[in-house]
Amino acid sequence: MKRHLALVSGASGVVGRRLAEHLAQQGMWRVLGIARRGQSLSAGIDMLHLDLTDAGAVHAAAERFNGATHIFHCARYTFAESTTEPIGPNLDMLRNLVAATESVSPSLQHVHLVHGSKYYGSDLGPYKTPAKESDPRVLLANWYYAQEDWLIEHAREKPWTWSASRPHGICDTELAIVRSMARVISVYATICKALGMPLFFPGSEANFRALYQCTDAAHLAQAIEWMATEPRCANEAFNVTNGDYIRWMNLWPQFARWFGMEPGPVRSVRLAQAMADKGPVWARIVETHGLLPTPFEQAAAWSYGDFIFNAGYDIMSDTTKLRRYGFGHAVDTEAMFLRLFEHFRRSRIIP
Secondary structure, eight states, rough: OOOOOEEETTTSHHHHHHHHHHHHHHHEEEEEEEESSOOOOSSSSSEEEOOOOOHHHHHHGGGTTTOEEEEEEOOOOTTTTOSOEEEEHHHHHHHHHHHHHHHHHTTTTTEEEEEOOOGGGGTSSSSOBBOOTTTTOEEEEEEHHHHHHHHHHHHHTOOEEEEEOOOOEOOOOOOOOOOOOOHHHHHHHHHHTTOOOEEOOOSHHHHSOOOOHHHHHHHHHHHHHHHHHHHGTTTTTEEOSSOOOHHHHHHHHHHHHHTOEEEEEEOOOOHHHHTTTOHHHHHHHHHEEEEEEOGGTTTOHHHHHHHHHHOOOOOOOOOHHHTTTTOOOOOOHHHHHHHHHHHHHHHTTTO
């Protein structure tokens, strides 16, 4: 059986890494991971360190793309000092990669874009929920729209098709990824327990009670492969989440029980500020329990926790289109979190 050649950009990130490793395990794919930096991935995945914003460098490396059948564009450009994701560089990365691949690979069949629920303005304030793929765009421009518009127009006369996934709240087992809500909760709970405190909810009261959704990265990888190989998904976008909705007020007592703590009420703090002086506490925990020597600044992304726990409105994507087209898999979000906590414990990230 002839195997597909997948180009996975952003292969050092949570989605790209999980997707590359998922594809490599399926037997029908050869995988070339592309990233500006990062460690090598598991066996069976070739890596190319490349800055996709540099058109000259991308075209100089194009011979590595010969024979590519699929592009899975998981890369995104962000400023280190900001959560802003600029339109120009993100569009350039996609255009450079597609153009270079087309120049050497007439076998290209499909291009997939990994986007998210910011497509619906989920980061801007209360919005229509559950959000559907057919909902109108918000007025504020973003790089999702720029990439999608360019790809739709560029693909009109091409023999290949495209698709897009729109996940939210992605969670994964990768220990090198600290921008993870499961990591934030795990390390936060560990520090609270060491200080003799109950497990207070650190966000807003409204967030504690609002509906929320998550996406297991392994589940997302499976859905992306399906979209890229299912003819019915050609030129379509799909919301991809675990398929259920949660309220932190329902999960928080379960989390407290797992950590051997008493659940506490809402005590709104900014984690980036409240945790700023907890480095010595973390160092004692690591030494006492023989944990991996993880520097405190690499233990959890507190600013990400502040982003997650302070939106005071429902975050909900409708996934009926995904199921209607034939993808029936789902993940229990509560079970996913407990599984991740256990993984961090076995990996000696937390005691």
